[in-house]
Amino acid sequence: MxxxxxxxxxxxxxxxxxxxxxxxxxxxxxxxxxxxxxxxxxxxxxxxxxxxxxxxxxxxxxxxxxxxxxxxxIGARFHHLDLADARFCVVDLEATGSNPRRDQVIEVGIVVIEGLRITRRYSSLVNPGQRIPVWIRKLTGIDDSVVADAPSFAEVAPEIVDVLRDGIFVAHNVDFDERFLRGRLEAEGIHQPWWPTLCTVRLSRCLLTDQESYRLDALAEGLGIDLDQHHRAVCDAEAAAQILLHIVRDHAPELGIRTVGELLVSSRGSVRKQAS
Known part of the structure; x- marks a missing residue:
């Protein structure tokens, strides 16, 4: 057998x-x-x-x-949900490193899309309770003085969970953001059910095949999307949200992608344009 x-x-x-x-x-x-x-x-x-x-x-x-x-x-509860009726939560984290067991969040940005338009932006600096490494300070512009009076992750965690409730978790390189956020929530005793996840990197590689690069800043530039402060959480989340909206509005219809389930599946492989 x-x-x-x-x-x-x-x-x-x-x-x-x-x-x-x-x-x-x-x-x-x-x-x-x-x-x-x-x-x-x-x-x-x-x-x-x-x-x-x-x-x-x-x-x-x-x-x-x-x-x-x-x-x-994939996205079981959303499999037959029309894209226009979906709630996408586009997330970006800035952290002291890439290991959720050792490193800490220093900034959270979430952009919520409902009805194919942005309806909410959530942003918070986070005091990591540890020194921010030099290379992170150079990358983000966030140093110890910037987060000195910011809330701890334990304080903002309930707000984050509330914003993400009933949404599809979206990020540019979603494996990092989802894994890191889940790890930090679990460290605070918050055991979150598994979100359906959507990666704008993989989705763009599958559906925007004419782009030279799929880095967030390069993709935003190629699509004419403003990205004023790269490596600041809400700015990166905003750019990823605009990329998602570009795909859903301009490319999904011509490919016959109408539901969240179809979009989630399409991010895992190539999709052929349907004959008109």
Missing amino acids: LHRRFAKEERAQLCDRALDYFSEVDRPVPSNELVRVLFPRARLENGHGPQLLREVLRRDRRFQEPRNGTWDL
């Missing part, structure tokens, strides 16, 4: 069954639970079920394994 190869039709049926189950339970699903759903009569040795599951689902871009041993439908 472990080394079994699935015919295209059988694989499609299993993926549809998984899709129905995700839609029914509306949450991430542990591998062993999903194995029982897809292979109710199979007798599998320990460890074989998850491997078999990967063989079925890994080629279907609707599914992801955000944590080892747990699967999710």
Whole structure:
């Protein structure tokens, strides 16, 4: 059973069954639970079920394994939500380094998009409780004196969670921002459910293939988007939000991308323009 190869039709049926189950339970699903759903009569040795599951689902871009041993439908609660009805929360963090276990946030910027327009901007400096490294000071312009009177991360964490509630977590290099923010929230005892995430770097690489560079500053310049203070959180979040709006307004319709689920899937691979 472990080394079994699935015919295209059988694989499609299993993926549809998984899709129905995700839609029914509306949450991430542990591998062993999903194995029982897809292979109710199979007798599998320990460890074989998850491997078999990967063989079925890994080629279907609707599914992801955000944590080892747990699967999710990409943006399950938003899969059929029209883009115009979605709430996107575009996040940028500035920090003392890249390790959420050791380093601290020094600035948070969040730009909220609803109805395909910006409806809110959240920005806060954060006192990290440690010296800001020289290279970070040079990069951001934020030094110890700038954050001396700023609130601690523990003080702003509830505000951040409130702003992000019921939204799609968007960032330019989302893996860093989401992982870092989640790590700092967990350090404060706040265990946040998994957000559906969207990366404007990957989305731009897939849908804006004519750009020379996908760095935030270069992409903003290429699209005529203002970025006045690069490496300041709310300014970078604003630029990433404008990039997302450019894609959703100007490119998604001609590619037949109408729902959040379709947009999330498109960021994981190439999309062909639909014939008119």
